[in-house]
Amino acid sequence: MKKEEIAEDFKEKAELSNADLDYFFQKAEFTSLQKNEHLIRTGDQKVHFVLIQSGCLMTYFKDQSEHVHAIQFGQEMWWTGDLDAIFNKHPSNYAIKALTPAEVYLLNKENFEDLNQHHPVFESYFRKLFQNALISHQKRIIRNISYTAEEKYLEFVKLHPRLELIVPQKYIASYMGITPEFLSKLKRKLAQS
Template sequence: MNESLILKNISRHISLSNEETSYFLSLLKEKKIQKKETILKQEQLCREISFVQSGVLRAFYLDPSGKESTIMFAVPDWWITDMFCFIHQKPAMLTIEALEESTVLQLQKENLDKLYIKVPKFEKFFRIMMQNAYIREQLRTIENLSLTAEERYHAFLQKYPLAAERITQKQIASYLGITPEFLSTIKTSKQKSEGS
């Protein structure tokens, strides 16, 4: 298990002793995921939060008619879960799948609770992480209300520059709340303006 990326992620907000680092790493489980494999399915109990080591993951909601709405993408150095269901240990509202061969480090809810007791500074780390996630979602909601589809696409490219080339047009469109055909029109218009 290569732990350098996750330790760098943690060190942005808290400092750990060697003993604390060892204990934290002992609670993680590495999982390799094949393309299109899920690590969480809607209605399944959400037991883990995952840190992306490599690859790209997508969290989406599937409505009763079978329409997918992408909630988020996760690239290396990002955390992903169905946060509400993870915290409250409820059946998931989201499905999380790998868009390509990926590796994640997973932390189970019961181990997170142990971590809070043994290394209390992790409460600060996860509080900051959840605050940042809340801010991202609030800004995304405001973008959806105030920006045109084209402006939302540009914001998407800024937010996920490394993933944009590795995600299908259909998945990007479902994240933006538009049809793949309309996204194709936006991309064609963008290419023309860049070429002129």
């Protein structure tokens, strides 16, 4: 995905001018990641709001037993980051790593605020972004508390058809709140149906 494609995606969500977009690209830091490279580790003080240009990132939490709990998978034009750490200036509770080679744009809190202040149309863009993220989060909570494992898996595949080809099964199982072994059994059962 190129800058022009990112600009088009932005414009679908808000009426951004070329000057608005140029300012975004001035403020956002571009970086590349190798597969399995961490962008943020739990406890990091320097955290960013992350726009994924290409590749796949996983945001996760590690519990006291060192079990990885996948919180989110992000692909092209997804945003991720520990918003609590970014906006409340404390160490990150989460880690973010690349599951594939990836290219991302990073906004720290200061540049995020500067972008919104100097180009207020971004406030509308981010409001829509956060609104959609909250809706998606609420739907995920409902799935987690009311769906069977099979229903969760089928919904995951429906919502994220390409991810199963990219993301290791152990992370998909973690995201769904089941063991990798149970997910394997479930997939075998579905394949036989």
